[in-house]
Amino acid sequence: MADERNIYGYNPSLPAAIIFIILFGASTAYHGYQLTKARCWYFIPFVIGGILQIIGYICRAASHDNYYGIPLYAMQTTFILIAPPLYAASVYMILGRTVTYLHAENLSMVSVRWMTKFFVTGDVISFLMQCAGGGLMSTGSSMHDIGSNVTIGGLIVQLIFFGGFVVVTSVFHFRISRHPTSKSQADRDLTRGQGFKQRNWVTILIGLYLVSFLILVRSVFRLVEYIEGYGGYIMTHEVFMYVFDAVLMWAAMAVMNVYHPAEILGNGKGGNGSGYEETIQL
Template sequence: MSKDDTKQDMYGDKHPSIVPAYIFAFLFTCFTFIHIGNMIKYRGWFFLPFVLGGLLMSAGYHSKHMSLRDRTSLIKAAIAEIGILVAPALNAASLYMMLGRLTLMRPQKPRLSIIGRRWITAIFVIADLLSFFVQALGIGTIVSQQDLKKGEKPDEKLRKNGMKIVVVGACIQVFALLLFVLNTVIFQKREKKHYGGSNIIDPKLDHGMTKTKLFLVKNGKGADWHVLIGTMYAVSGLILLRSVFRAIEFLPSLADKVMGEDWALYCLDSLPMFFVLVVFAFVYPPAVLNEAKKRMEQAGMNNA
Protein backbone atom coordinates (compact mmCIF):
# COMPACT_ATOMS: atom_id res chain seq x y z
CA MET A 1 0.00 0.00 0.00
CA SER A 2 1.47 3.32 -1.10
CA LYS A 3 1.32 5.99 1.56
CA ASP A 4 2.68 9.50 2.08
CA ASP A 5 3.61 9.70 5.77
CA THR A 6 3.26 13.50 5.73
CA LYS A 7 -0.45 13.37 4.80
CA GLN A 8 -3.53 12.12 6.57
CA ASP A 9 -5.40 9.00 5.53
CA MET A 10 -8.30 10.07 3.26
CA TYR A 11 -10.48 7.32 4.77
CA GLY A 12 -9.64 8.02 8.39
CA ASP A 13 -10.28 5.03 10.63
CA LYS A 14 -12.53 3.29 8.06
CA HIS A 15 -11.22 0.35 6.05
CA PRO A 16 -13.42 -0.22 2.96
CA SER A 17 -12.81 -3.42 1.05
CA ILE A 18 -11.01 -3.16 -2.28
CA VAL A 19 -12.70 -6.26 -3.78
CA PRO A 20 -16.19 -4.75 -4.38
CA ALA A 21 -14.57 -1.70 -5.99
CA TYR A 22 -12.72 -4.02 -8.40
CA ILE A 23 -15.92 -5.94 -9.18
CA PHE A 24 -18.04 -2.87 -9.90
CA ALA A 25 -15.25 -1.23 -11.89
CA PHE A 26 -15.24 -4.33 -14.12
CA LEU A 27 -19.06 -4.54 -14.38
CA PHE A 28 -19.60 -0.87 -15.17
CA THR A 29 -16.80 -0.91 -17.73
CA CYS A 30 -18.21 -3.97 -19.53
CA PHE A 31 -21.78 -2.68 -19.72
CA THR A 32 -20.68 0.83 -20.67
CA PHE A 33 -18.86 -0.62 -23.67
CA ILE A 34 -22.02 -2.56 -24.54
CA HIS A 35 -23.91 0.76 -24.53
CA ILE A 36 -21.22 2.41 -26.65
CA GLY A 37 -21.62 -0.40 -29.17
CA ASN A 38 -25.41 -0.06 -29.16
CA MET A 39 -25.21 3.72 -29.49
CA ILE A 40 -23.03 3.40 -32.59
CA LYS A 41 -25.01 0.52 -34.08
CA TYR A 42 -28.43 2.15 -33.65
CA ARG A 43 -27.25 5.76 -33.94
CA GLY A 44 -28.67 6.53 -30.54
CA TRP A 45 -26.81 9.82 -30.15
CA PHE A 46 -29.31 11.24 -27.67
CA PHE A 47 -28.20 8.45 -25.34
CA LEU A 48 -24.67 9.92 -25.20
CA PRO A 49 -25.25 11.35 -21.66
CA PHE A 50 -26.17 7.83 -20.55
CA VAL A 51 -22.87 6.51 -21.92
CA LEU A 52 -20.98 9.37 -20.26
CA GLY A 53 -22.67 8.45 -16.99
CA GLY A 54 -21.46 4.87 -17.38
CA LEU A 55 -17.92 6.07 -18.13
CA LEU A 56 -17.98 8.29 -15.03
CA MET A 57 -19.14 5.39 -12.86
CA SER A 58 -16.40 3.19 -14.33
CA ALA A 59 -13.78 5.86 -13.70
CA GLY A 60 -15.16 6.36 -10.20
CA TYR A 61 -14.82 2.71 -9.20
CA HIS A 62 -11.43 2.33 -10.87
CA SER A 63 -10.26 5.38 -8.91
CA LYS A 64 -11.83 4.02 -5.75
CA HIS A 65 -9.84 0.81 -5.72
CA MET A 66 -6.69 2.79 -6.58
CA SER A 67 -7.36 5.28 -3.79
CA LEU A 68 -7.79 2.40 -1.35
CA ARG A 69 -4.32 1.25 -2.31
CA ASP A 70 -2.98 4.80 -1.91
CA ARG A 71 -5.12 6.17 0.90
CA THR A 72 -3.37 9.57 1.05
CA SER A 73 -4.03 10.51 -2.61
CA LEU A 74 -6.47 13.41 -2.93
CA ILE A 75 -6.81 13.13 -6.71
CA LYS A 76 -7.75 9.44 -6.69
CA ALA A 77 -10.22 9.87 -3.84
CA ALA A 78 -11.75 12.96 -5.47
CA ILE A 79 -12.26 11.24 -8.84
CA ALA A 80 -13.82 8.27 -7.05
CA GLU A 81 -16.22 10.39 -4.98
CA ILE A 82 -17.21 12.81 -7.74
CA GLY A 83 -17.52 10.16 -10.47
CA ILE A 84 -19.75 7.84 -8.43
CA LEU A 85 -21.82 10.68 -6.97
CA VAL A 86 -22.70 12.73 -10.07
CA ALA A 87 -22.85 10.05 -12.81
CA PRO A 88 -26.55 9.14 -12.23
CA ALA A 89 -27.53 12.70 -13.21
CA LEU A 90 -26.21 11.95 -16.72
CA ASN A 91 -28.07 8.62 -16.82
CA ALA A 92 -31.28 10.42 -15.84
CA ALA A 93 -30.79 13.04 -18.58
CA SER A 94 -31.21 10.41 -21.30
CA LEU A 95 -34.25 9.05 -19.46
CA TYR A 96 -35.91 12.47 -19.71
CA MET A 97 -35.08 12.70 -23.40
CA MET A 98 -36.92 9.42 -23.95
CA LEU A 99 -40.22 10.83 -22.71
CA GLY A 100 -39.77 13.95 -24.81
CA ARG A 101 -39.38 11.84 -27.94
CA LEU A 102 -42.28 9.57 -26.99
CA THR A 103 -44.69 12.48 -26.55
CA LEU A 104 -43.74 13.81 -29.98
CA MET A 105 -45.24 10.66 -31.47
CA ARG A 106 -48.76 11.90 -30.66
CA PRO A 107 -50.51 15.01 -32.04
CA GLN A 108 -50.16 18.20 -30.01
CA LYS A 109 -53.89 18.24 -29.23
CA PRO A 110 -55.33 17.02 -26.98
CA ARG A 111 -52.52 17.78 -24.55
CA LEU A 112 -51.28 14.54 -23.02
CA SER A 113 -48.54 15.88 -20.78
CA ILE A 114 -48.66 18.33 -17.87
CA ILE A 115 -45.56 19.92 -19.36
CA GLY A 116 -45.53 21.12 -22.96
CA ARG A 117 -44.08 18.32 -25.04
CA ARG A 118 -41.38 20.52 -26.55
CA TRP A 119 -40.36 21.69 -23.08
CA ILE A 120 -40.17 18.30 -21.38
CA THR A 121 -36.57 17.53 -22.28
CA ALA A 122 -35.32 21.07 -21.61
CA ILE A 123 -36.94 21.44 -18.17
CA PHE A 124 -35.88 18.05 -16.84
CA VAL A 125 -32.37 18.18 -18.27
CA ILE A 126 -31.79 21.68 -16.83
CA ALA A 127 -32.92 20.41 -13.40
CA ASP A 128 -30.63 17.40 -13.85
CA LEU A 129 -27.60 19.51 -14.77
CA LEU A 130 -28.28 21.77 -11.80
CA SER A 131 -28.28 18.69 -9.58
CA PHE A 132 -25.04 17.52 -11.23
CA PHE A 133 -23.12 20.73 -10.58
CA VAL A 134 -24.50 21.30 -7.08
CA GLN A 135 -23.48 17.77 -6.00
CA ALA A 136 -20.06 18.17 -7.62
CA LEU A 137 -19.55 21.45 -5.75
CA GLY A 138 -20.57 19.85 -2.47
CA ILE A 139 -18.34 16.78 -2.77
CA GLY A 140 -15.45 18.99 -3.92
CA THR A 141 -15.83 21.04 -0.75
CA ILE A 142 -15.84 17.90 1.40
CA VAL A 143 -12.81 16.35 -0.28
CA SER A 144 -10.85 19.60 0.06
CA GLN A 145 -11.10 19.21 3.82
CA GLN A 146 -9.52 15.76 3.62
CA ASP A 147 -6.34 16.90 1.89
CA LEU A 148 -4.51 17.70 5.11
CA LYS A 149 -1.13 17.03 6.62
CA LYS A 150 -0.82 14.93 9.71
CA GLY A 151 -1.92 16.82 12.79
CA GLU A 152 -4.04 19.33 10.86
CA LYS A 153 -7.74 19.46 11.63
CA PRO A 154 -10.40 19.92 8.94
CA ASP A 155 -12.70 22.93 8.99
CA GLU A 156 -15.81 21.17 10.33
CA LYS A 157 -18.10 24.03 9.39
CA LEU A 158 -16.89 23.96 5.78
CA ARG A 159 -17.14 20.16 5.66
CA LYS A 160 -20.72 20.22 6.95
CA ASN A 161 -21.61 22.95 4.49
CA GLY A 162 -20.28 20.70 1.72
CA MET A 163 -22.53 17.88 2.97
CA LYS A 164 -25.54 20.19 2.98
CA ILE A 165 -24.77 21.25 -0.60
CA VAL A 166 -24.67 17.58 -1.68
CA VAL A 167 -28.01 16.99 0.06
CA VAL A 168 -29.52 19.96 -1.84
CA GLY A 169 -28.22 18.55 -5.13
CA ALA A 170 -29.59 15.09 -4.37
CA CYS A 171 -32.97 16.59 -3.39
CA ILE A 172 -33.11 18.47 -6.71
CA GLN A 173 -32.60 15.15 -8.47
CA VAL A 174 -35.26 13.44 -6.34
CA PHE A 175 -37.75 16.24 -7.09
CA ALA A 176 -37.01 16.06 -10.84
CA LEU A 177 -37.46 12.27 -10.84
CA LEU A 178 -40.75 12.44 -8.93
CA LEU A 179 -42.06 15.12 -11.32
CA PHE A 180 -40.90 13.00 -14.25
CA VAL A 181 -42.74 9.93 -12.96
CA LEU A 182 -45.90 12.00 -12.31
CA ASN A 183 -45.73 13.46 -15.81
CA THR A 184 -45.24 9.99 -17.31
CA VAL A 185 -48.20 8.56 -15.38
CA ILE A 186 -50.47 11.42 -16.52
CA PHE A 187 -49.23 11.10 -20.11
CA GLN A 188 -49.99 7.37 -20.06
CA LYS A 189 -53.48 7.87 -18.59
CA ARG A 190 -54.43 10.63 -21.01
CA GLU A 191 -53.03 8.69 -23.94
CA LYS A 192 -55.14 5.70 -22.97
CA LYS A 193 -58.23 7.91 -22.58
CA HIS A 194 -57.88 9.56 -26.01
CA TYR A 195 -56.26 6.75 -27.99
CA GLY A 196 -57.37 3.64 -26.10
CA GLY A 197 -53.80 2.76 -25.10
CA SER A 198 -52.95 1.64 -28.64
CA ASN A 199 -49.32 1.00 -29.34
CA ILE A 200 -47.65 4.30 -30.29
CA ILE A 201 -44.73 2.47 -31.79
CA ASP A 202 -46.71 -0.05 -33.83
CA PRO A 203 -50.55 0.11 -33.73
CA LYS A 204 -50.78 -3.43 -35.13
CA LEU A 205 -49.30 -4.93 -31.98
CA ASP A 206 -51.48 -6.09 -29.13
CA HIS A 207 -51.77 -4.04 -25.97
CA GLY A 208 -49.28 -4.90 -23.25
CA MET A 209 -46.63 -7.60 -23.39
CA THR A 210 -48.71 -10.61 -24.42
CA LYS A 211 -46.92 -11.03 -27.74
CA THR A 212 -43.91 -8.83 -27.14
CA LYS A 213 -40.60 -10.45 -26.27
CA LEU A 214 -37.97 -8.36 -24.56
CA PHE A 215 -35.19 -9.61 -26.81
CA LEU A 216 -37.19 -8.32 -29.78
CA VAL A 217 -37.55 -4.88 -28.24
CA LYS A 218 -33.81 -4.29 -28.19
CA ASN A 219 -33.56 -3.77 -31.96
CA GLY A 220 -37.00 -2.17 -32.23
CA LYS A 221 -38.67 -5.11 -33.97
CA GLY A 222 -41.99 -6.03 -32.43
CA ALA A 223 -41.59 -3.10 -30.05
CA ASP A 224 -44.47 -2.34 -27.72
CA TRP A 225 -44.37 1.17 -26.27
CA HIS A 226 -45.82 -0.14 -23.00
CA VAL A 227 -42.61 -2.12 -22.52
CA LEU A 228 -40.61 1.07 -23.08
CA ILE A 229 -42.77 2.96 -20.55
CA GLY A 230 -42.31 0.08 -18.09
CA THR A 231 -38.53 0.28 -18.38
CA MET A 232 -38.74 4.05 -17.79
CA TYR A 233 -40.60 3.44 -14.53
CA ALA A 234 -38.12 0.75 -13.47
CA VAL A 235 -35.07 2.90 -14.19
CA SER A 236 -36.67 5.95 -12.54
CA GLY A 237 -37.29 3.87 -9.42
CA LEU A 238 -33.70 2.64 -9.31
CA ILE A 239 -32.20 6.12 -9.72
CA LEU A 240 -34.72 7.49 -7.20
CA LEU A 241 -33.69 4.85 -4.63
CA ARG A 242 -30.07 5.75 -5.11
CA SER A 243 -30.72 9.52 -4.92
CA VAL A 244 -32.74 9.23 -1.70
CA PHE A 245 -29.92 7.17 -0.18
CA ARG A 246 -27.36 9.81 -1.15
CA ALA A 247 -29.50 12.60 0.31
CA ILE A 248 -29.75 10.69 3.60
CA GLU A 249 -26.08 9.65 3.58
CA PHE A 250 -24.82 13.22 3.44
CA LEU A 251 -27.05 14.57 6.19
CA PRO A 252 -24.51 15.87 8.77
CA SER A 253 -26.36 14.07 11.57
CA LEU A 254 -26.05 10.68 9.83
CA ALA A 255 -22.87 11.04 7.79
CA ASP A 256 -20.53 9.57 10.38
CA LYS A 257 -22.71 6.45 10.69
CA VAL A 258 -23.44 5.81 7.01
CA MET A 259 -20.73 7.48 4.91
CA GLY A 260 -17.92 5.14 3.96
CA GLU A 261 -19.81 1.97 4.89
CA ASP A 262 -19.35 -0.70 2.22
CA TRP A 263 -22.81 -2.26 2.51
CA ALA A 264 -24.56 1.10 2.12
CA LEU A 265 -22.57 2.24 -0.92
CA TYR A 266 -22.69 -1.03 -2.83
CA CYS A 267 -26.26 -2.08 -1.98
CA LEU A 268 -27.98 1.30 -2.26
CA ASP A 269 -25.87 3.03 -4.91
CA SER A 270 -23.72 0.63 -6.95
CA LEU A 271 -26.30 -2.15 -7.44
CA PRO A 272 -29.23 0.12 -8.46
CA MET A 273 -27.08 1.99 -10.97
CA PHE A 274 -25.65 -1.24 -12.35
CA PHE A 275 -29.19 -2.57 -12.89
CA VAL A 276 -30.00 0.66 -14.75
CA LEU A 277 -27.29 -0.20 -17.27
CA VAL A 278 -28.51 -3.79 -17.47
CA VAL A 279 -32.16 -2.85 -18.11
CA PHE A 280 -31.29 -0.49 -20.96
CA ALA A 281 -28.83 -2.98 -22.42
CA PHE A 282 -31.72 -5.37 -23.07
CA VAL A 283 -34.44 -2.83 -23.87
CA TYR A 284 -32.45 -0.24 -25.78
CA PRO A 285 -34.57 2.94 -26.15
CA PRO A 286 -32.86 4.53 -29.20
CA ALA A 287 -33.36 1.32 -31.21
CA VAL A 288 -37.05 1.22 -30.26
CA LEU A 289 -37.65 4.92 -30.94
CA ASN A 290 -35.75 4.90 -34.23
CA GLU A 291 -37.82 1.94 -35.41
CA ALA A 292 -40.98 3.76 -34.29
CA LYS A 293 -40.04 6.89 -36.20
CA LYS A 294 -39.31 4.84 -39.31
CA ARG A 295 -42.69 3.09 -39.15
CA MET A 296 -44.57 6.32 -38.52
CA GLU A 297 -42.89 8.03 -41.48
CA GLN A 298 -43.81 5.08 -43.67
CA ALA A 299 -47.41 5.35 -42.50
CA GLY A 300 -47.47 9.13 -42.87
CA MET A 301 -48.12 9.52 -39.14
CA ASN A 302 -45.06 11.53 -38.10
CA ASN A 303 -46.20 14.30 -35.77
CA ALA A 304 -42.75 15.45 -34.71
Protein backbone atom coordinates (compact mmCIF):
# COMPACT_ATOMS: atom_id res chain seq x y z
CA MET A 1 0.00 0.00 0.00
CA ALA A 2 1.36 3.40 -0.96
CA ASP A 3 2.42 5.73 1.84
CA GLU A 4 -0.18 8.50 1.94
CA ARG A 5 2.44 10.89 3.29
CA ASN A 6 4.53 10.52 0.12
CA ILE A 7 4.43 13.86 -1.69
CA TYR A 8 6.45 12.68 -4.69
CA GLY A 9 4.70 9.41 -5.45
CA TYR A 10 8.08 7.64 -5.21
CA ASN A 11 11.22 7.67 -3.09
CA PRO A 12 13.60 10.20 -4.73
CA SER A 13 16.78 8.51 -5.93
CA LEU A 14 19.85 9.49 -3.92
CA PRO A 15 22.44 8.34 -6.52
CA ALA A 16 20.69 10.22 -9.35
CA ALA A 17 20.51 13.40 -7.28
CA ILE A 18 24.20 13.16 -6.34
CA ILE A 19 25.23 12.62 -9.97
CA PHE A 20 23.44 15.80 -11.06
CA ILE A 21 24.72 17.81 -8.10
CA ILE A 22 28.21 16.96 -9.37
CA LEU A 23 27.38 17.60 -13.05
CA PHE A 24 25.63 20.93 -12.45
CA GLY A 25 28.28 21.88 -9.89
CA ALA A 26 31.14 21.32 -12.35
CA SER A 27 29.44 23.17 -15.22
CA THR A 28 28.33 26.07 -13.00
CA ALA A 29 31.81 26.44 -11.49
CA TYR A 30 33.33 26.61 -14.97
CA HIS A 31 30.68 29.13 -16.06
CA GLY A 32 31.60 31.22 -13.03
CA TYR A 33 35.24 31.12 -14.12
CA GLN A 34 34.34 32.03 -17.71
CA LEU A 35 32.10 34.87 -16.54
CA THR A 36 34.65 36.47 -14.22
CA LYS A 37 37.54 36.16 -16.70
CA ALA A 38 35.59 37.75 -19.55
CA ARG A 39 33.53 40.08 -17.31
CA CYS A 40 30.51 39.11 -19.39
CA TRP A 41 27.92 40.13 -16.82
CA TYR A 42 25.08 39.27 -19.20
CA PHE A 43 25.82 35.66 -18.22
CA ILE A 44 25.01 36.20 -14.53
CA PRO A 45 21.40 34.89 -14.86
CA PHE A 46 22.76 31.74 -16.52
CA VAL A 47 25.14 31.10 -13.62
CA ILE A 48 22.39 31.78 -11.07
CA GLY A 49 20.26 29.21 -12.90
CA GLY A 50 23.05 26.68 -12.45
CA ILE A 51 23.26 27.47 -8.73
CA LEU A 52 19.51 26.95 -8.37
CA GLN A 53 19.83 23.57 -10.10
CA ILE A 54 22.49 22.53 -7.59
CA ILE A 55 20.33 23.58 -4.64
CA GLY A 56 17.32 21.84 -6.17
CA TYR A 57 19.12 18.52 -6.50
CA ILE A 58 20.64 18.85 -3.03
CA CYS A 59 17.05 19.10 -1.78
CA ARG A 60 16.13 16.01 -3.79
CA ALA A 61 19.05 14.13 -2.27
CA ALA A 62 17.90 15.21 1.18
CA SER A 63 14.38 14.00 0.29
CA HIS A 64 15.58 10.41 -0.07
CA ASP A 65 13.60 8.50 2.57
CA ASN A 66 12.18 11.88 3.63
CA TYR A 67 9.59 12.09 0.88
CA TYR A 68 6.96 13.60 3.18
CA GLY A 69 8.94 16.77 3.98
CA ILE A 70 7.06 19.72 2.47
CA PRO A 71 9.89 22.34 2.76
CA LEU A 72 12.35 20.17 0.82
CA TYR A 73 9.70 19.31 -1.76
CA ALA A 74 8.83 22.99 -2.17
CA MET A 75 12.46 24.04 -2.62
CA GLN A 76 13.40 21.36 -5.15
CA THR A 77 10.21 21.89 -7.14
CA THR A 78 10.60 25.66 -7.32
CA PHE A 79 14.35 25.88 -7.91
CA ILE A 80 14.49 23.22 -10.63
CA LEU A 81 11.41 24.73 -12.28
CA ILE A 82 12.68 28.33 -12.45
CA ALA A 83 16.30 27.68 -13.48
CA PRO A 84 15.60 27.44 -17.27
CA PRO A 85 13.97 30.90 -17.48
CA LEU A 86 17.22 32.28 -16.05
CA TYR A 87 19.16 30.47 -18.79
CA ALA A 88 16.76 32.01 -21.29
CA ALA A 89 17.42 35.54 -19.98
CA SER A 90 21.13 35.24 -20.85
CA VAL A 91 20.36 33.61 -24.19
CA TYR A 92 18.12 36.54 -25.15
CA MET A 93 20.85 39.04 -24.30
CA ILE A 94 23.43 37.14 -26.37
CA LEU A 95 21.50 37.58 -29.63
CA GLY A 96 21.19 41.35 -29.28
CA ARG A 97 24.90 41.66 -28.53
CA THR A 98 25.75 39.45 -31.51
CA VAL A 99 23.71 41.63 -33.87
CA THR A 100 25.45 44.74 -32.54
CA TYR A 101 28.88 43.08 -32.73
CA LEU A 102 28.31 42.29 -36.42
CA HIS A 103 27.04 45.82 -37.20
CA ALA A 104 23.94 44.18 -38.63
CA GLU A 105 21.10 45.99 -36.89
CA ASN A 106 19.31 46.52 -40.21
CA LEU A 107 19.09 42.72 -40.73
CA SER A 108 17.25 42.01 -37.49
CA MET A 109 13.47 41.51 -37.45
CA VAL A 110 13.30 43.25 -34.08
CA SER A 111 15.15 46.45 -33.30
CA VAL A 112 18.19 45.73 -31.14
CA ARG A 113 17.06 48.58 -28.92
CA TRP A 114 13.93 46.63 -28.02
CA MET A 115 14.98 43.03 -28.62
CA THR A 116 16.44 42.21 -25.22
CA LYS A 117 13.77 44.22 -23.38
CA PHE A 118 10.97 42.45 -25.24
CA PHE A 119 12.18 38.89 -24.77
CA VAL A 120 13.45 39.39 -21.22
CA THR A 121 10.11 40.93 -20.24
CA GLY A 122 8.35 37.79 -21.45
CA ASP A 123 10.93 35.73 -19.62
CA VAL A 124 10.33 37.64 -16.38
CA ILE A 125 6.58 37.07 -16.68
CA SER A 126 7.18 33.36 -17.24
CA PHE A 127 9.67 33.25 -14.36
CA LEU A 128 7.30 34.91 -11.90
CA MET A 129 4.38 32.71 -12.92
CA GLN A 130 6.46 29.56 -12.50
CA CYS A 131 7.75 30.80 -9.13
CA ALA A 132 4.20 31.47 -7.97
CA GLY A 133 2.94 28.18 -9.36
CA GLY A 134 5.74 26.18 -7.76
CA GLY A 135 5.10 27.88 -4.43
CA LEU A 136 1.35 27.26 -4.52
CA MET A 137 1.80 23.62 -5.45
CA SER A 138 4.02 23.13 -2.43
CA THR A 139 1.71 24.66 0.17
CA GLY A 140 -0.83 21.87 0.28
CA SER A 141 -3.35 19.87 -1.68
CA SER A 142 -6.01 22.59 -1.58
CA MET A 143 -3.80 24.96 -3.61
CA HIS A 144 -2.13 22.36 -5.77
CA ASP A 145 -4.49 22.61 -8.74
CA ILE A 146 -4.31 26.41 -8.74
CA GLY A 147 -0.51 26.27 -8.58
CA SER A 148 -0.42 23.74 -11.39
CA ASN A 149 -2.57 25.97 -13.60
CA VAL A 150 -0.37 29.00 -12.88
CA THR A 151 2.71 26.94 -13.75
CA ILE A 152 1.08 25.78 -16.98
CA GLY A 153 0.41 29.41 -17.87
CA GLY A 154 4.04 30.31 -17.15
CA LEU A 155 5.29 27.47 -19.33
CA ILE A 156 3.00 28.52 -22.19
CA VAL A 157 4.33 32.10 -21.95
CA GLN A 158 7.88 30.73 -22.01
CA LEU A 159 7.17 28.59 -25.07
CA ILE A 160 5.57 31.49 -26.95
CA PHE A 161 8.45 33.89 -26.32
CA PHE A 162 11.11 31.25 -26.88
CA GLY A 163 9.44 30.18 -30.11
CA GLY A 164 9.45 33.81 -31.23
CA PHE A 165 13.10 34.11 -30.27
CA VAL A 166 14.02 31.09 -32.42
CA VAL A 167 12.20 32.65 -35.38
CA VAL A 168 13.99 36.00 -34.92
CA THR A 169 17.36 34.22 -34.61
CA SER A 170 16.74 32.07 -37.70
CA VAL A 171 15.65 35.02 -39.84
CA PHE A 172 18.69 37.03 -38.75
CA HIS A 173 20.98 34.08 -39.54
CA PHE A 174 19.41 33.71 -43.00
CA ARG A 175 19.68 37.40 -43.78
CA ILE A 176 23.28 37.87 -42.66
CA SER A 177 24.32 34.71 -44.52
CA ARG A 178 22.91 36.15 -47.75
CA HIS A 179 23.97 39.74 -47.07
CA PRO A 180 27.10 39.56 -44.88
CA THR A 181 28.44 42.69 -43.27
CA SER A 182 32.15 43.47 -43.51
CA LYS A 183 32.46 42.51 -39.85
CA SER A 184 30.73 39.13 -40.26
CA GLN A 185 32.82 38.29 -43.32
CA ALA A 186 36.07 39.26 -41.62
CA ASP A 187 35.08 37.25 -38.55
CA ARG A 188 34.62 34.09 -40.62
CA ASP A 189 37.75 34.66 -42.72
CA LEU A 190 39.84 35.07 -39.56
CA THR A 191 38.80 31.63 -38.24
CA ARG A 192 38.70 29.74 -41.54
CA GLY A 193 40.55 26.42 -41.47
CA GLN A 194 40.44 25.99 -37.67
CA GLY A 195 38.10 23.01 -37.87
CA PHE A 196 36.21 22.08 -34.70
CA LYS A 197 38.22 24.70 -32.78
CA GLN A 198 36.67 27.44 -34.90
CA ARG A 199 34.84 30.08 -32.91
CA ASN A 200 33.05 32.98 -34.57
CA TRP A 201 29.57 34.48 -34.81
CA VAL A 202 28.31 31.31 -36.52
CA THR A 203 29.30 29.17 -33.54
CA ILE A 204 27.53 31.63 -31.26
CA LEU A 205 24.32 31.04 -33.22
CA ILE A 206 24.91 27.28 -33.19
CA GLY A 207 25.12 27.45 -29.40
CA LEU A 208 21.92 29.49 -29.26
CA TYR A 209 20.09 27.00 -31.50
CA LEU A 210 21.20 24.01 -29.40
CA VAL A 211 20.33 25.61 -26.07
CA SER A 212 17.00 26.89 -27.41
CA PHE A 213 16.09 23.40 -28.67
CA LEU A 214 16.96 21.82 -25.31
CA ILE A 215 14.96 24.38 -23.33
CA LEU A 216 11.98 24.08 -25.69
CA VAL A 217 11.92 20.27 -25.36
CA ARG A 218 12.17 20.54 -21.59
CA SER A 219 9.38 23.14 -21.45
CA VAL A 220 7.08 20.99 -23.61
CA PHE A 221 7.77 18.06 -21.29
CA ARG A 222 6.95 20.13 -18.22
CA LEU A 223 3.80 21.44 -19.88
CA VAL A 224 2.59 17.91 -20.63
CA GLU A 225 3.52 16.84 -17.11
CA TYR A 226 1.46 19.55 -15.44
CA ILE A 227 -1.46 19.21 -17.83
CA GLU A 228 -1.56 15.50 -16.95
CA GLY A 229 -1.81 16.59 -13.35
CA TYR A 230 -0.54 15.77 -9.91
CA GLY A 231 -0.53 12.03 -9.39
CA GLY A 232 -0.27 11.44 -13.15
CA TYR A 233 2.03 8.82 -14.66
CA ILE A 234 4.78 11.28 -15.61
CA MET A 235 4.87 13.13 -12.29
CA THR A 236 4.90 9.92 -10.25
CA HIS A 237 7.76 8.30 -12.20
CA GLU A 238 11.07 9.97 -11.45
CA VAL A 239 12.88 8.77 -14.57
CA PHE A 240 10.97 11.22 -16.80
CA MET A 241 12.12 14.22 -14.77
CA TYR A 242 15.75 13.20 -15.08
CA VAL A 243 15.62 12.29 -18.79
CA PHE A 244 13.57 15.28 -19.99
CA ASP A 245 14.69 17.95 -17.52
CA ALA A 246 17.93 17.21 -15.67
CA VAL A 247 19.84 15.75 -18.63
CA LEU A 248 18.60 18.39 -21.07
CA MET A 249 19.36 21.33 -18.78
CA TRP A 250 22.82 20.04 -17.94
CA ALA A 251 23.43 19.59 -21.67
CA ALA A 252 22.33 23.22 -22.22
CA MET A 253 24.89 24.39 -19.66
CA ALA A 254 27.60 22.21 -21.20
CA VAL A 255 26.87 23.58 -24.69
CA MET A 256 27.39 27.11 -23.39
CA ASN A 257 30.63 26.03 -21.70
CA VAL A 258 31.91 24.90 -25.11
CA TYR A 259 30.36 27.60 -27.30
CA HIS A 260 30.72 30.43 -24.80
CA PRO A 261 29.83 33.71 -26.54
CA ALA A 262 32.48 35.65 -24.60
CA GLU A 263 35.12 34.02 -26.81
CA ILE A 264 33.81 36.33 -29.56
CA LEU A 265 31.77 39.02 -27.83
CA GLY A 266 34.03 39.54 -24.83
CA ASN A 267 32.19 41.60 -22.23
CA GLY A 268 29.44 42.36 -24.74
CA LYS A 269 30.18 46.07 -24.80
CA GLY A 270 31.96 46.21 -28.11
CA GLY A 271 35.18 44.48 -27.11
CA ASN A 272 36.42 41.31 -28.74
CA GLY A 273 37.12 37.95 -27.22
CA SER A 274 40.88 37.91 -27.61
CA GLY A 275 41.53 38.70 -23.98
CA TYR A 276 39.16 35.96 -22.94
CA GLU A 277 40.92 33.39 -25.11
CA GLU A 278 44.29 34.33 -23.64
CA THR A 279 43.09 33.86 -20.07
CA ILE A 280 41.53 30.48 -20.90
CA GLN A 281 44.85 29.29 -22.33
CA LEU A 282 46.80 30.22 -19.19
